[in-house]
Amino acid sequence: MAQDDNGGHELTTANSSAVEHVRVGDPGTAVVPQDAVPNPGFPTHRPRITDLDPKKQRRAERVVYTLFYLSIVGSIWAIAAYMMFPIESSDPGSVRLNTLFIGLGIALALLAIGIGAVHWGKALMYEQEGIDLRHPVRASEDTIERAVEIFQEADQESGFSRRSVVRNSLIGALIAFPLPAIVLFRGLGPQNQDPVALLSHTMWKAGTRLTRDPEGTPIKAADVTLGSAFHVIPEGLNEAPDRLEEKAKAAVLLMRLKPADMFVSPARRTWNYDGIVAYSKICTHVGCPVALYEQQTHHLLCPCHQSQFDITHEAQVIFGPAKRPLPQLPITVDAEGYLVARSDFTEPVGPSFWERN
């Protein structure tokens, strides 16, 4: 038990006049009650109904133990429900029943313990308000001396100061211990590759065919009728060893607009094919897939933070937190009429990173 310098006043009741503040120890640490607040007018102590009426007391007692028994029932019910509502792999409804009834049992078991304990404390346990006086933080001189003595003894007995080689080698060992974490965490990143280059380039190359997501079948320009939206992955993505990483960068949305509806800047004159345009599906804000295409307004909406891109104006941001237009994939058709990329994206796709210009 902690040493207490209250001079024996461990607990005193609020109504008694025994509350005295004794100046103990150093003025820097002791409680000096110069700012003691007078009683602001607390209501006088009011006995509870369970203190006055033994019938009510017995009733509260019954409520508390009934709650604890209910908790036992809940625990047993949870075990029974586990057996009564087994999960059958063919039926999602069985998962639902299983989770629901086990959950109800466990909830009853825990809630009944909690509510019972609180009710016990409020209605039956000793309820006189008391004051626990704060004691000085500083220990007595004897204790301090003894503590210093113990430390000195320990130092002498272990030789921690004397055997400096042993001590320093231990400190060295403790410093070296966390070092493997650096290697392990570095191993989570790209190996022997420049991460900036990895973020700046995707699977698209000149001549890569645009294929349907998820089948990976190539798309003819004639397939993309006015108002269509195709979800596109580069040819060969499904066979790529790091399919998901590549897809997260290379996903593209393909749309066909009337060429008259589109504003095309001189530098991008050759990037669309007869009104068929391809834009990165990765939002330039934080990288959600932007694919909510409205075929009449030609607005593309990101569902995460409501950025809107105007496809008629080269995916310019017209609303929301995105800062840059979606990167456009330059496309054309090959000799067989299939849509192919002219090159990779000319800028990094997706959200900002430090080295991005």
Add this chain to the structure above:
Amino acid sequence: MIALIAIGLSFTGGAYAAFNTSTASAAPAAASQQSVDQGKKLFMSNCATCHGLSASGTTNGPSLIGVGAAAVDFQVGTGRMPMAMNGPQAQQKPVQFTGSDITALADYVASLAPGPGIPNASLLDATQGNAANGGALFRTNCAMCHNVAGAGGALTEGKFAPALSGVSAQHIYEAMVTGPQNMPVFNDSNISPSGKRDIITYLTYIEKNPSPGGYALGDLGPVAEGLFIWIFGLGAIIALTVWITAKSN
């Protein structure tokens, strides 16, 4: 003049359809001239105000040349057309025409120019599709707007993608083929007819099977779930706190 344009448009539409047969799904059953005439009368009295006397569109409504019977069956069959009033998008409401009137209107619009027809019953049979493949196609092509559980979602400026529960297989198929309002077109070379049937199978499956995670709160995701836990979860915590700190009687 308008008639000339209509002829020109129907000719180019026909040439296009002849060139690319894969986009016109399920050739419409030969419509009787009587039905077409009946449809024309209905069109003149109910649709021509916005879509024009020759269905070639006005400033108030788009051209219907080449939209096909599927578009008419979807728009009129779900009550979206005739539109009650201008707004961000035509909303579903009680169907305004009888089944035979809708067929007649569809026959009339289909007679103007070839377009997607009403799909064959074999393409709508949810028992024949592959729900797993349908789920993959749905997640790629549809889920971003209609929600992964088909519960619908918001678009820009008051537009929205409607919930898909309770929509008939035929209307789902027709919506994919025709791209009503702001929905993109998913023609048969984008999602094959059997792929469309797989999507219908997937939607039927999720509609018929309960969510394993318990009460789905409308399948709306974090907004509905967050609102629920903020109101009821925090409410319960506040109530318990008040009870614990209150003085006993």
